[in-house]
Amino acid sequence: MKISKTFRNRVLAAAAVALMFSAVPVPAHATSKEMIELQTQVQQLLDMVQRLQSTLDTRFGVMQHLVEQTADNANQMNATISALQAKINAQNEATGGKLDTVSGQVQSLNDSVDELKSRLAKLDKSVQDLQTQLQNVQSQPAGSAPAPAGQASDPNASQGGGAAPAGGAPEASVAPPLKETFQAGVRDYNAAHYDVATSEFQDVLHFYPMDDLAGTAQYYLGDIAYRQDNYADAVKAYNAVLEGFPGSPKAPAAQLKKGLALIQLGKKDPGIHELRLLIQRHPQTPEADQARKKLNGLGVRINPPTPR
Numbered sequence: 001m002k003i004s005k006t007f008r009n010r011v012l013a014a015a016a017v018a019l020m021f022s023a024v025p026v027p028a029h030a031t032s033k034e035m036i037e038l039q040t041q042v043q044q045l046l047d048m049v050q051r052l053q054s055t056l057d058t059r060f061g062v063m064q065h066l067v068e069q070t071a072d073n074a075n076q077m078n079a080t081i082s083a084l085q086a087k088i089n090a091q092n093e094a095t096g097g098k099l100d101t102v103s104g105q106v107q108s109l110n111d112s113v114d115e116l117k118s119r120l121a122k123l124d125k126s127v128q129d130l131q132t133q134l135q136n137v138q139s140q141p142a143g144s145a146p147a148p149a150g151q152a153s154d155p156n157a158s159q160g161g162g163a164a165p166a167g168g169a170p171e172a173s174v175a176p177p178l179k180e181t182f183q184a185g186v187r188d189y190n191a192a193h194y195d196v197a198t199s200e201f202q203d204v205l206h207f208y209p210m211d212d213l214a215g216t217a218q219y220y221l222g223d224i225a226y227r228q229d230n231y232a233d234a235v236k237a238y239n240a241v242l243e244g245f246p247g248s249p250k251a252p253a254a255q256l257k258k259g260l261a262l263i264q265l266g267k268k269d270p271g272i273h274e275l276r277l278l279i280q281r282h283p284q285t286p287e288a289d290q291a292r293k294k295l296n297g298l299g300v301r302i303n304p305p306t307p308r
Helices: 001-021 032-140 178-190 196-206 212-226 231-244 251-264 268-281 288-296
Strands: none
Touching: 032 231, 032 251, 178 196, 178 212, 196 212, 212 231, 231 251, 251 268, 251 288, 268 288
8 A cells, every 4th residue: 555655646746747847838839749749648647547546445445354354254263262162171171070070989989998808807807816716715625624613713723722733724815005015116116126026016916906006017017027128028018908907097108118129029010000009099198209209210101000
């Protein structure tokens, strides 16, 4: 548009100059056929300029209309894309929420199954203890049989009121106090007195197999083996925690150490599986963060397996 106006202005200026020259009075003898032709050409040039201006105005008007129409279409397309993007985002959020719900339900089901396994294991342990006690009672010598009716039932009572006979049954072992025994085991564990700590933790497991501290004691037994580079026994001890005490607060640590022990034994794939399983079951724990760092250090992609 600006170029056309400049061109038009120049043509009009040339035509004006020509008109000025044509309007200047000249001698009669200067009037000639050439002057008349020049005036005719100038008039034709002015007509051409006007037609050209009209054509340019028309074409630029059409072009401006097309530009405006294109801009309107682009705005409509942007609005449509924005609405489509918003709809896709809403669908993604809804799908993500459903997946989170399903994942939570699956995790809850896994926890319920683990809790049921723990209860079955404890029940089986109780039945085994009862069977052992029954076998011990049945295997006692005849001299330790209950006293006949009319006699004192106290095993320490003598026939004549004196001391018990030397052949009497031995006294039952007395269970040590739970908390004191467990705390003593932790102190000896921290002091690297592993043999003493092992004995104390085993006492907790033997006399109090149903208590919550039994799972922690089992974990410490695995940790003692891990510290002594006995990774095979450590894996067995950690398995006992995960299978017998899945609800123990030490379960995440047991799964982490089990994975690390397997890697130390050269069983890389099973170890990686345990670390991934830990991240899936306990994603917000410090042990899960350690598992992620270990997997990253091994160059392994963190992708929790499908729950079994």
